[in-house]
Amino acid sequence: MLPSYFKRLATLLAVLALAGCGTTSSKTAGTTAEVVITVNPKLSVIQGPASAAVEARKQPIAILVLHHTASSLPSALDSLQGRSKGHMVGVHYLVSDEQPKARIFRMCPDSLAAYHAGKSAWGKFESLNQSSLGIEIVNYDGNVHPYPKPQVEAVLALAQHLVTTHRIPPENVVAHSDIAVGRKIDPGSLFPWEYFAANGVGAWPDAKDVQVFRILLKSKKLANADIQQLLRTYGYRLDDNSDKTLGLALESFQRHFRGAKVDGLADDETVAILQALVKKYRSGPAKAASPARSGKV
Numbered sequence: 001m002l003p004s005y006f007k008r009l010a011t012l013l014a015v016l017a018l019a020g021c022g023t024t025s026s027k028t029a030g031t032t033a034e035v036v037i038t039v040n041p042k043l044s045v046i047q048g049p050a051s052a053a054v055e056a057r058k059q060p061i062a063i064l065v066l067h068h069t070a071s072s073l074p075s076a077l078d079s080l081q082g083r084s085k086g087h088m089v090g091v092h093y094l095v096s097d098e099q100p101k102a103r104i105f106r107m108c109p110d111s112l113a114a115y116h117a118g119k120s121a122w123g124k125f126e127s128l129n130q131s132s133l134g135i136e137i138v139n140y141d142g143n144v145h146p147y148p149k150p151q152v153e154a155v156l157a158l159a160q161h162l163v164t165t166h167r168i169p170p171e172n173v174v175a176h177s178d179i180a181v182g183r184k185i186d187p188g189s190l191f192p193w194e195y196f197a198a199n200g201v202g203a204w205p206d207a208k209d210v211q212v213f214r215i216l217l218k219s220k221k222l223a224n225a226d227i228q229q230l231l232r233t234y235g236y237r238l239d240d241n242s243d244k245t246l247g248l249a250l251e252s253f254q255r256h257f258r259g260a261k262v263d264g265l266a267d268d269e270t271v272a273i274l275q276a277l278v279k280k281y282r283s284g285p286a287k288a289a290s291p292a293r294s295g296k297v
């Protein structure tokens with residue numbers, strides 16, 4: 001029994017070294033032991049199965065990307081280990097849909113880059129695996145199925161910790177669909193972005209600005225070229241100036257900021273929201289990426 005004890009002790013010490021903060025305890029459910037990292041009173045993270053779909057991080061953390069799994073929790077825990085040669089995917093955190101309390105699994109430390117973003121771009125950033133953290137949220141389709149409250153609160157507590165620790169600006173808290181225009185649709189139009197912004201995570205336009213821009217648009221509509229430029233200024237990558245690409249970019253934008261109606265059309269409400277966001281977050285001098293700090297989950 002003595003070697004076994006030292007083996008378990010070594011495992012716990014290794015987890016603590018990766019955590020860099022908080023306290024660790026072990027909880028057993030049936031035959032499965034869970035190593036739990038308590039970060040703060042609102043946030044506890046389970047050390048989940050390690051993802052192999054990672055690499056050394058070579059860029060500062062500047063972006064937080066939210067995803068939905070399009071699968072069940074067991075399936076996500078399996079696939080996000082990234083051990084399939086034909087499907088090398090990983091992520092930093094996975095949040096379950098369990099009730100009455102959702103669990104948060106850490107699958108790799110923040111200090112590593114996980115293969116979660118794929119072909120992606122946001123503002124000046126390309127191929128975002130290196131510059132981002134990823135949170136996968138268990139939901140078969142966030143455009144169809146609402147996110148349960150326990151899960152929302154778990155994701156919010158985790159995101160609050162991450163944006164504070166790594167000094168991620170609001171405009172760089174994004175959906176997978178924001179960074180992969182026309183390719184991804186997650187976490188979907190039912191994700192509560194406004195609620196997150198009200199609680200310090202992510203961007204949201206000021207209602208008064210939206211109202212003013214809607215009034216101005218009644219007398220002067222914007223040309224497609226102007227709308228394309230606004231989308232690019234805010235962060236969206238449009239690979240060309242075609243109407244099709246513009247429509248896809250507007251769909252991505254609407255999933256995030258006007259989820260009640262996602263149609264890819266540049267109506268006054270959509271354009272006014274876009275103008276208000278650019279005014280609020282992108283009208284000043286270009287912001288440099290904030291360097292990652294050492295304190296992390």
